[in-house]
Amino acid sequence: MSSHKSQPMHNKLWVVIPAAGSGRRFSQSELKQYQLLDHKTVLEHTVERLNGLALAGYVLAVAPDDDVVSTLALAAAEKAHFCAGGKERVDSVLNALNYLTQIADENDWVLVHDAARPCVTLAALHALVDKAIETDQAAILAIPVRDTLKLVQTEDLISNTVSRESLWQAQTPQMAKLGVLKQAIEQALQDNQVITDEASALEYVGHPVIVVQGRSDNIKITYPDDLQLARLITRSQA
Template sequence: MKNQLNCPQNLKLWAVIPAAGSGSRFSKSELKQYQVIQNKTVLEHTVLRLNSLPLSGYVLAIGEQDNFAKTIAFEALEKAHFCLGGSERVNSVLNALNYLSQIASEEDWVLVHDAARPCVTQDSLIQLVNAAAASGQSAILAIPVRDTLKSVETGAEISKTVDRSKLWQAQTPQMAKLGVLKHAIEQALLAQVSITDEASALEHLSEPVQVVPGRSDNIKITYPDDLELAKLILASQQSAI
């Protein structure tokens, strides 16, 4: 049986989708979020998945030269908002949070999700929201590290095997209250802390963040091979419905 959303009716959910990256590891000339799978762009699939939740709205942080995003007929287009992205992912997220601050409450919840992560399931999204709403704490989807990890400090020589028993691989969405997340990112930037995801900014201020077990098929499209894998995952997920 599928999980049901168990959160107060007055709880407001918003999504932030940073989509201003250059995607240089995917292609020097093409943006991964605009590659097409089953007649939809990757970004459309991502927005479609997020809209399986009762969102109050979603904000797409796009590049200054992006003239395509606003022409797409996204799911729940009436809930779509756009803002200018930044030079790095963290800057795009902060710009979107600043935009949201004008139309949302600091106590509203925000789910930050990678534009090129189109395979997240509704069940995983519901589990994430339920966990955050029940605890009142920030939460992220993550999976335990499965493979043996090696530390290589110089050249190609292994220096040691890393204990993976307590290691988790972070995914998105990552969920926090708007005011808490905005403040955490601002403070981390001021302190020049390396912010690789939203949780790292929250950790900098010792804000508790819990992991919610995700799924290994919630992949992020980074390289061209990932696009082919995403096609297979989406087809498999749809055939299982």
């Protein structure tokens, strides 16, 4: 593990992990965050990685009927907080931010990270935190698009090739001040905007967001074969 130390902060650092989704692309019956990666669940790996940072705490937004999360050996369990998740990912994130407003300052930093991204490295986490603090701006991990992109609109036919120049693939964590992010999401939802990630809400309200280059191994487990890839990545990182 890297010995790198993030820059000192006057404001605390929190993590929000939306973990209430059904994950239907992975399975109709099994939640991807509770699949095993070498004797630990995906979520346990994810929480352990995030706690490599000096967190004040982390909030898991889980389904009201979730009876698994309470049985897990979560890293830094004394820092764990729980709230009810929502119908969509953005609803879960907003619920967690509302929870945080009761125990955190609006100028504290919040990282929102997918429950099913267990391979994020500590070095990437520090790079993100350092950049956000240094610039006092929201920031996200992302990687430049490498492959040729095709626009397919009807009947699996290619309409045209899309230039990949200046295109980046967003990852998580995505980091912003608590008050700024909460207000951005609330405004975007009020205006019926489609919010696919935290950055899209911040972009909508005109708040600058910086891209910090991440790593291609920071994969999100979406389909069943992603689980095997995540096993290979975590083993190689170890």
